[in-house]
Amino acid sequence: MGISGFEPSFLVGLDAVRQAHGSRLAALAGRRLTRFAVVRFVEDGDWFAECPVVLDFDGAQVEVCHWKFDELSIGWDTIDTAADIAGWEWSELTPQWSQRDGRLEPFVGQELREVALLEWLPAGRDLAAGTVTVEFAFAGGCLRIVNGLDENHIELGGAQPDYVRHRLGR
Numbered sequence: 001m002g003i004s005g006f007e008p009s010f011l012v013g014l015d016a017v018r019q020a021h022g023s024r025l026a027a028l029a030g031r032r033l034t035r036f037a038v039v040r041f042v043e044d045g046d047w048f049a050e051c052p053v054v055l056d057f058d059g060a061q062v063e064v065c066h067w068k069f070d071e072l073s074i075g076w077d078t079i080d081t082a083a084d085i086a087g088w089e090w091s092e093l094t095p096q097w098s099q100r101d102g103r104l105e106p107f108v109g110q111e112l113r114e115v116a117l118l119e120w121l122p123a124g125r126d127l128a129a130g131t132v133t134v135e136f137a138f139a140g141g142c143l144r145i146v147n148g149l150d151e152n153h154i155e156l157g158g159a160q161p162d163y164v165r166h167r168l169g170r
Contacts, residue, residue, distance in 0.1 A: 002087030008073035026169025031057035066147035
């Protein structure tokens with residue numbers, strides 16, 4: 001992807017994600033979201049949802065990226081969002097880091113109350129069953145970075161009922 005510092009380590013399943021990142025995610029509670037970054041194309045401003053979503057909580061940077069149908073990478077303090085994204089010379093579009101996103105902007109400055117992992121477990125047969133979502137709960141609401149089946153999606157508000165919520169910490 002040409003993102004400076006991005007070396008994803010994709011995990012599958014709740015247990016793997018919780019074991020690798022649960023305690024660090026839980027430790028973010030009480031910190032304020034100070035900034036975020038997403039990748040947008042210069043030409044049209046569209047979000048490039050295949051790139052990581054970067055959230056900074058008072059200097060602790062978490063980098064969330066979904067891939068394929070069930071893989072999740074969570075990175076810590078590795079991506080340099082001030083660096084240009086390289087390797088796109090062949091493309092008609094130019095990706096760059098952006099601090100613009102109407103879904104994320106309202107949470108900047110808010111204290112993070114809790115982080116949870118949500119597991120998608122629908123009653124019926126579903127290709128996405130077992131995928132893991134990271135949920136960030138603030139006083140002003142919740143945001144989730146969800147597996148959109150090979151890309152990231154951002155959801156706000158209450159989670160769909162087919163999610164099973166797994167609290168971290170406490």
